[in-house]
Amino acid sequence: MNAPLRNWVEIGSINDIPRQGARCVKNGEMTIAVFRTSDDRVFALEDKCPHKNGPLSQGIVHDGCVTCPLHNWVISLETGAAQGADEGQTASFPVKLDGQTVLLGL
Amino acid sequence: MSKQRLVIIGNGMAPGRMLEHLFEVSDAFEVTIFNAEPRVNYDRIMLSPVLSGEKTYTDIIIHGEGWYEERGITLHKGEKIVQIDRDERKVVSDKGTVAQYDRLVIATGSSPFIIPVPGSDLPGVLAYRDLDDTEGMIAASAKGGRAVVIGGGLLGLEAAAGLKLRGMEVTVIHLMPTLMERQLDTAAGYLLQRELEGRGIEVLCQANTKRIIGTDRVEGVELADGRIIDASLVVMAVGIRPNVKLAQEAGLAVNRGIVTDATMRTSDHSIYSVGECVEVGGMVYGLVAPLYRMAKVAAEHLAGPSKAEFVHAETPTKLKVTGVNLYSVGDFAEGPDREDIVLRDAARGSYKRVILKDNKIIGAVLYGDVADGGWYNEMLKSGEDVEGMRETLIFGQAYQGGASADPLAAVASLPDDAEICGCNGITKGQIMAAIRDKGLTSLAEVRAHTKASASCGTCTGLVENVMGLTLGDTFVIPQAAGMCPCTTHGHGEVRRLIRAKELKSIPAVMQELEWSTPEGCAKCRPALNYYLVCDWPGEYTDDQQSRFINERVHANIQKDGTYSVVPRMFGGLTTADELRAIADVADRYSIPTIKVTGGQRIDLLGVKKEDLIPVWKDLNDAGMISGAAYSKGLRTVKTCVGKDFCRFGTQDSMGLGVKLEKFLWGSWSPAKLKLAVTGCPRNCAEATCKDIGVICVDSGYEIVYGGAAGLHIQGTTKLGNVKTEDEVIEVIGAMTQMYREQGFYLERIYKWAERVGYDHIKDVILNDLEARKTYYDRFVYSQQFAQVDPWAERVAGAEAHEFSNMAEIKLEAAE
Ligand code: SRM
Ligand SMILES: Cc1cc2nc3c(=O)[nH]c(=O)nc-3n(C[C@H](O)[C@H](O)[C@H](O)COP(=O)(O)OP(=O)(O)OC[C@H]3O[C@@H](n4cnc5c(N)ncnc54)[C@H](O)[C@@H]3O)c2cc1C
Ligand code: SF4
Ligand code: FES
Numbered sequence: 001m002n003a004p005l006r007n008w009v010e011i012g013s014i015n016d017i018p019r020q021g022a023r024c025v026k027n028g029e030m031t032i033a034v035f036r037t038s039d040d041r042v043f044a045l046e047d048k049c050p051h052k053n054g055p056l057s058q059g060i061v062h063d064g065c066v067t068c069p070l071h072n073w074v075i076s077l078e079t080g081a082a083q084g085a086d087e088g089q090t091a092s093f094p095v096k097l098d099g100q101t102v103l104l105g106l
Numbered sequence: 107m108s109k110q111r112l113v114i115i116g117n118g119m120a121p122g123r124m125l126e127h128l129f130e131v132s133d134a135f136e137v138t139i140f141n142a143e144p145r146v147n148y149d150r151i152m153l154s155p156v157l158s159g160e161k162t163y164t165d166i167i168i169h170g171e172g173w174y175e176e177r178g179i180t181l182h183k184g185e186k187i188v189q190i191d192r193d194e195r196k197v198v199s200d201k202g203t204v205a206q207y208d209r210l211v212i213a214t215g216s217s218p219f220i221i222p223v224p225g226s227d228l229p230g231v232l233a234y235r236d237l238d239d240t241e242g243m244i245a246a247s248a249k250g251g252r253a254v255v256i257g258g259g260l261l262g263l264e265a266a267a268g269l270k271l272r273g274m275e276v277t278v279i280h281l282m283p284t285l286m287e288r289q290l291d292t293a294a295g296y297l298l299q300r301e302l303e304g305r306g307i308e309v310l311c312q313a314n315t316k317r318i319i320g321t322d323r324v325e326g327v328e329l330a331d332g333r334i335i336d337a338s339l340v341v342m343a344v345g346i347r348p349n350v351k352l353a354q355e356a357g358l359a360v361n362r363g364i365v366t367d368a369t370m371r372t373s374d375h376s377i378y379s380v381g382e383c384v385e386v387g388g389m390v391y392g393l394v395a396p397l398y399r400m401a402k403v404a405a406e407h408l409a410g411p412s413k414a415e416f417v418h419a420e421t422p423t424k425l426k427v428t429g430v431n432l433y434s435v436g437d438f439a440e441g442p443d444r445e446d447i448v449l450r451d452a453a454r455g456s457y458k459r460v461i462l463k464d465n466k467i468i469g470a471v472l473y474g475d476v477a478d479g480g481w482y483n484e485m486l487k488s489g490e491d492v493e494g495m496r497e498t499l500i501f502g503q504a505y506q507g508g509a510s511a512d513p514l515a516a517v518a519s520l521p522d523d524a525e526i527c528g529c530n531g532i533t534k535g536q537i538m539a540a541i542r543d544k545g546l547t548s549l550a551e552v553r554a555h556t557k558a559s560a561s562c563g564t565c566t567g568l569v570e571n572v573m574g575l576t577l578g579d580t581f582v583i584p585q586a587a588g589m590c591p592c593t594t595h596g597h598g599e600v601r602r603l604i605r606a607k608e609l610k611s612i613p614a615v616m617q618e619l620e621w622s623t624p625e626g627c628a629k630c631r632p633a634l635n636y637y638l639v640c641d642w643p644g645e646y647t648d649d650q651q652s653r654f655i656n657e658r659v660h661a662n663i664q665k666d667g668t669y670s671v672v673p674r675m676f677g678g679l680t681t682a683d684e685l686r687a688i689a690d691v692a693d694r695y696s697i698p699t700i701k702v703t704g705g706q707r708i709d710l711l712g713v714k715k716e717d718l719i720p721v722w723k724d725l726n727d728a729g730m731i732s733g734a735a736y737s738k739g740l741r742t743v744k745t746c747v748g749k750d751f752c753r754f755g756t757q758d759s760m761g762l763g764v765k766l767e768k769f770l771w772g773s774w775s776p777a778k779l780k781l782a783v784t785g786c787p788r789n790c791a792e793a794t795c796k797d798i799g800v801i802c803v804d805s806g807y808e809i810v811y812g813g814a815a816g817l818h819i820q821g822t823t824k825l826g827n828v829k830t831e832d833e834v835i836e837v838i839g840a841m842t843q844m845y846r847e848q849g850f851y852l853e854r855i856y857k858w859a860e861r862v863g864y865d866h867i868k869d870v871i872l873n874d875l876e877a878r879k880t881y882y883d884r885f886v887y888s889q890q891f892a893q894v895d896p897w898a899e900r901v902a903g904a905e906a907h908e909f910s911n912m913a914e915i916k917l918e919a920a921e
Contacts, residue, residue, distance in 0.1 A: 011913040020625065020651035023912035034912060038625055055667045058655040060628040067628035069655040069663055074628075106915070 006094065006105040013100045014042060022057040022066070025104065032093060033057035034102065035066060035077050042095045043077035044104055050075070050088025109136040112408065113197055113205050115187045115352065116213035117141035119150055120381030120397040122168055124211065127405035129177055134409070137179045138205050140197070143236055144184030146170060151394060151529075151561055153240045154426045157268030163237060190356040192374055209376055209408060212364060214349035216382040216392070220342055221256070225318030231340045234265045243341065247272035250869070251338035254278075254327045256315055258285040260425060262343035263298075266307050267427040269339070273866070277308040277335055279315060279327065281344075289423040289434040293450070293457050294473040301430055301455070304606030348383045348390055363390040368415035370404040378404045386416050394529050394561055395421045422483055422528055424476075429599060433479035436469030436486050437461065444468070449500040455607070455618075458500055465493045478502035480568070484524050517571040526568050529561035534572055541576045549573065589851075590629040592621045597850035601637055610642050612649055626652075633851035636738065639774050640846050643888035650905060656736035659908055660896045661718055664711065669718060671710040672735035673725050674771065677745045677763035677783075678706030687728030691721055705742035705780070707733055719909050722897035731771075731895040738852070739774040740781075743767040744792065748785035748802065755785035757802035762831055763791075766800075769835055770842065772893040773885070776849030776858070779842065794822045797855040798838055803827070807834045811841065812856040812864065820856050823864050826872040840878040841871045843885035 017023045017036040024047055025032045031047040033056050045066075047057045054070035065074045065083060074083040080090035094105035112135040114121045125137065152166040174181045185199040196206045218233035220226050232242050247253070247269055255266045258280030270276045278285075284295030285302075299309050314330040318340055326336045348363040359365040359373035363385030370378050370386070380400040382392055391397060399416055406412035422435035438461050449458045456474025460467055460482060466489050470482040481503040485492060492499055503519075522535030540546060540556045552569060553560040559569040573581050588594040595603070600619065609615045612634050616626060626634065631652035638646045656662050661669035673688070688708055692700055699711040713721055722732075734741060745763030749755030763783040770781070783800040784791035793799025795815040799822055801808040806829040810822035825841070828834055844867065849858040859867055870877045900909070 009915055011915070016907065016912055018651060018907060021907075023907060025912050026914040028915070052665070053667075055663075058659075058663060058667075060631060060654070061651065062625040062627050062631065063623050070665065072628065104915075 008096065008103040008105055011102050011104050014040065014097060014102055015100060017042070017102075020061040022059075022061065024057050027106065031055075031057070032104065033066075034095070034104070035061055037061065037064065037077070042097060042102055044093040044095050045075070045077065045080050046091040046093075048090060049073055050080075050082055050090050051086070056090065110134055110208040111206055112137045112209045112211070113207035114139045114211045114213060115190075115197065116215055116349075116381065116383075117143070117147050117181065118213060118215045118381055119147070119168070119394055120215070120401050121211060121213035122147040123398050124213075124380055124401035124405045124408075125177075125179075127402050128408055131405070132409040135209075137177070138182070138207075139174075139179060140182045140185050140187050140199055140203075140205070142184070142186040143238075145237065146174070146181070146183070148237065149561065150236070151426070153234070153237065154264040154268055156237075157240050157243055157265065158271045158428070159268075160428070187352060190352060190377075192356055192377075195376065207376070209378065211404065211408075212353055212372070212377065212379040212383060213381045214352060214383045216346040216348045218342065219345045219347050221315065221344055223315055223317045225320060225324070226342070228318055228320045228324045229322070230320065230324035230338065231318060231342065234261050234341055234343045235346075243269060243339065244272065246339040247274045249338060250274060250874075252277060252336055253339040253341060254335055254337040255341045255343060256327070257343035257345070258282070258309065258311070259288065259343065259345070260286065260423065262341070263302065264426055265341045265343055266302070267305070267430075269341075270305060270307050274339070275308075276306075277310060277337070278302070279313045279329070279335075280309070280311045281314055283311050285309065285311070286423075286425070286432075289471075290432065290473070291438050291459060291471050293448075293459070294432060294434070294471050297455060297457055297473045298425075298430065298432060301606065304608070305602065346382065346392060348385070350383060353379070353383070361385050368403070368417070369407045369412075370400055370416060371407065378408065380404050387418055389418060391421075393421045393423070395419075395531060398530055420483070420486060422479060429603065431472075431474055431476045433472040433476040434470065435479070435483050436467070438469040438471050447496075447500045458502075460500060462492065465491050465496075467492060475502075480525070480528075480565075483528075484520075487525075514571055514574055517568065518575055526572060527556075527558040527561070527565045529565075530557040532556050532558040537569065537572045538576045541573060546573075547577065547581065589633060590627055592616075592623040592626050592630050593619060595619055597633065597853075600634070601641075601848075601850075604637050604641055610638065610646055612638065612652060628654075632657075632738075636774060636776065636851050640888070644891045657738070658905075659715070659718060660722075660732050660734075660736065660900070661713065662736045666712075667715075668711075669713045669715060670735070671713050671718070671721055671725075672703065672705075672707055672733040673730035674733040674767070675707040675730075676767045676771075677743055677760055679745075679760060679764060680707075684728060684730060687725060687730070691724045694724070695721055697721075703735070705733075705735070706744045707735075707742065709735070716909060716911075719901055723901045726895070726898050726901060732897045734771070737774065738777050740767070740770045740772065740779050742780055743770070744780075744782040744796070746783075746785050746790035748783075752785055754788060755802070756804050757785060757807065759783045759785035759791065759800075759802050762800065762802075762807075762834065765831065766835065766838060769839065769889075772895075773842065773846070773889060774892065775842065775846050777852050777854040779845075779855070781838070795819070796822065798841065800834055800838075806830065809834065809837055811867075812859045814854055814856050818856075823859070825868055836878065836882050837871060839885045840881035841867065843881040843888075844871060846885075846888075847881075 011025050019038050022033045022035045032044050033047040035043045047055050049056055049068040051073045054068040056066050058069040059066040064077050067074050073086050080092040082088045096103040117139050147169040149166040149168055155161040185201050187197045188200050189198040196204055198204050218235045232239050252275040253269045255262045255278045258278050266276045266278045284292045285298050316328045316330045319326040324340050326334050328334050350360045350364050353364045354360045364379045364383050366372050366379050366384055366386050372379050381397050403414045403416045406414040420436045425432050445462045447460045459471045461469040467486045472479050520534050524534045526534050537556050537558050546552050559566045589597045607618055615634050635649050635652040650658050661671050695717045697710045701709045703709045743763045743766045745760045748759030780796050781798045782791040782793040782796045784793040785802050793801050795813040799810045808827050809825040811825055813822035814820045845855055845858055
């Protein structure tokens with residue numbers, strides 16, 4: 001099977017993102033939220049909660065998840081899947097670090 | 107055959123337990139009990155939770171009236187035996203009741219020792235032994251003031267902690283250089299002292315009481331070095347003396363206690379003795395575990411021929427002060443033939459010391475992390491040779507290969523005869539057997555059938571683990587009500603520990619209080635951030651990432667991801683210039699909706715995130731700051747027009763509202779805080795449903811509080827009347843600070859007041875001028891760091907990353 005062909009795009013430095021925080025990247029009409037955890041792992045999700053499209057980039061980041069600011073769903077940063085009893089999944093994108101530089105796989 | 111007559115003097119914990127054993131195996135006795143205390147048998151150990159308010163008397167009754175009736179026992183409450191006539195085999199009470207016996211049990215316990223200094227008989231000087239003492243302390247604490255506790259042992263410290271929780275100032279006076287020196291070594295005693303001081307309890311060691319001062323009642327304590335400590339209550343907890351007088355007068359062998367042999371029989375073959383009044387094997391005891399063993403031995407010998415004998419065993423000591431963990435057992439004096447293994451973890455405030463002799467454990471002192479206490483005690487009792495695990499012994503059971511840090515696995519690895527409940531001597535095997543044989547499924551049932559964890563309760567967690575082990579998944583081990591799933595500590599505990607341990611960052615709190623998640627969650631992080639902001643003004647750096655988005659970007663997020671912006675209009679007043687600036691901003695940034703809010707100001711709805719900074723800049727330039735319509739903090743101070751315009755107005759309600767809002771803005775609080783000032787009791791500003799309201803009246807100002815009109819509708823409660831605007835401001839500043847310091851996150855004033863008591867708040871804020879002043883001063887101090895307009899800060903460049911995208915990807919044709 002062919003791995004999907006990824007286009008790796010430089011979006012900036014890891015230091016642009018606060019620890020336990022997120023920044024947004026505009027990709028045409030779509031907004032992608034790029035998260036940084038306290039141990040400097042970086043993840044990217046579409047900035048749309050599977051519940052009612054809440055901007056996940058504005059949520060609180062904890063333990064590999066983000067809590068949506070609108071109604072507190074908890075979404076896994078790695079898979080985009082809603083945790084606990086809630087069901088739904090947000091699109092996730094691969095991220096690579098090259099030194100300090102963050103590369104987003106589209 | 108007619109029944110034998112068994113008479114018991116004293117109805118404390120020891121004879122109560124003896125009767126339980128006796129009725130299990132024999133119905134040969136007709137029992138009569140005399141008790142000097144006018145009540146049934148209760149759990150004396152639990153007086154400390156009653157004192158601290160965690161339990162009530164009814165919670166700690168061991169045998170209710172019905173228990174005696176069912177067994178045909180005659181209980182003479184409030185009757186003291188004054189004479190034992192051994193020739194005629196009868197006892198006589200102070201009320202003249204006479205009872206004949208075939209067998210007599212003396213269980214008179216002990217009496218608190220009162221140091222015979224001048225003034226020790228003044229009203230207001232109490233011992234700590236029974237319910238009356240406890241109720242006396244509770245009554246005294248209601249009046250506030252300072253309590254001096256003489257004696258820094260187990261009882262004294264439990265009294266001190268309880269009185270502190272009841273709101274008194276507390277000083278502990280201790281003769282020795284360190285606290286609880288009979289159970290703790292100096293290092294652990296020091297840690298304990300530091301912990302208590304962190305809770306605001308003053309501890310004076312090496313302090314000798316010279317006299318108690320006072321004319322009609324106690325007013326203070328004078329120390330040998332001349333220091334005088336004011337006190338409205340003095341508690342003497344310096345030790346106990348076995349009650350032997352009665353036995354002595356009856357000619358029984360008495361030494362320090364009533365002398366018995368190992369079967370609990372005194373020098374008279376018809377008379378037994380159990381409890382703290384006994385001396386057996388040359389020892390007297392003051393903890394229930396050995397007394398319960400005496401009770402069992404005595405019951406077996408009363409029931410018939412038996413080989414049961416009392417044997418000495420070390421009893422571990424624990425202190426029942428919530429949040430203080432210490433465990434000590436055995437002998438910890440230093441000596442040439444002994445070896446110490448010590449582990450200190452200063453960061454975690456924990457200390458462990460195990461004392462070895464000939465490769466065997468003879469004592470252990472643990473402070474902080476006490477999980478392994480039971481394990482060391484097991485080895486101490488079995489006399490196991492620990493040579494093989496010397497290197498890892500101090501790290502505890504989890505490090506001994508096999509058993510893991512999982513508490514269930516640790517319990518699983520214990521042998522069946524391992525003691526789980528020290529007070530009652532109940533083993534793991536006994537609990538498991540009872541669960542299986544009797545089909546027990548709840549902790550209450552296990553307590554009822556085995557007594558495990560039914561006395562001091564510190565082994566409850568272990569018992570639950572044994573239940574989990576036996577019942578498997580059908581038993582869910584209950585979680586303590588923590589503030590969120592990341593911790594077992596409740597909000598109150600966390601707030602107290604933040605101050606006591608001087609924790610000044612979220613990671614420090616999580617580390618020290620052993621959060622179970624590395625980074626907390628969306629519930630606990632904002633709460634911790636608030637507690638730290640409140641407790642360490644000027645020192646703590648607000649953690650933006652632990653704030654909800656509204657408080658991070660100082661605007662309210664809307665369902666479509668845009669924001670609403672509400673500038674402050676002090677007291678609901680505005681000007682033509684401000685209105686013009688708002689109109690210009692709305693035009694300039696195409697803000698779709700402008701609305702007048704229920705809080706007497708204007709809301710700009712539908713602002714795009716990237717426009718927030720320029721919108722704020724323009725509003726700032728027109729002299730407006732953030733209205734904090736998003737904050738757990740001061741929201742609005744609504745006003746009505748007042749006496750300058752209204753024909754009914756009695757005071758300048760608008761002016762006072764503006765002053766209050768200028769004074770209070772910027773402050774963070776546990777939940778949102780809304781005020782109103784209304785010019786007369788017609789109440790057009792709706793002051794009687796606000797967190798704090800002011801109703802102007804002819805003679806001044808009536809202050810009310812605890813209202814809400816949201817999810818829950820609640821009218822306010824009156825705090826009181828004051829005469830001047832300055833007093834209004836001082837009272838409201840002080841009350842706000844008290845709420846800020848005590849409230850749990852998201853708890854509005856009415857909930858806080860219900861929890862701590864409206865009367866109490868009134869006593870402190872309205873009636874106690876000194877307390878009011880200190881709260882007010884602390885509020886004023888913290889305001890100098892809080893009154894910074896967050897919009898202006900961000901316009902100047904703070905948190906810039908919040909307001910712009912990281913990148914914009916140009917669409918490129920894929921190759
Ligand atoms: C804008 C406003 C409605 C309006 O257009 O008038 C408003 C809007 C919101 N209120 Fe309110 N409340 C507004 C006055 C009130 C009032 C009236 C008052 O303050 O006199 C009340 C009842 C009084 C009270 O608080 O007791 C009120 C009781 C609530 C409650 C229930 C609070 C409670 O403890 O029961 C909530 C929910 C909450 O806070 O958890 C709430 C929450 C909200 C939130 C913040 C919901 C949210 O979390 O997103 C709304 C934000 C809307 C937005 O997107 O901007 N709002 N809200 C008012 C702003 C006042 C201001 O100038 O700051
Ligand atoms: C506040 C507090 C906390 C404690 N905490 C712990 C703890 O955590 N762990 C622990 O193991 N132990 C603890 N103890 C100690 C424990 O409570 C006692 O060891 C135990 O209650 C003693 O039981 P007893 O039956 O010997 O005597 P008591 O319970 O003292 O009972 C004696 C009874 O006899 C009555 N009496 C005395 N003389 C006469 C007479 N002539 N005629 C009739 N009645 C008489 C007395 O009024 C009293 O009711 C604590 C004690 C206190 C006060
Ligand atoms: S009442 Fe308040 S919270 Fe409810 S929809 Fe209206 S503004 Fe929103
Ligand atoms: S939109 Fe995210 S929880 Fe509702």
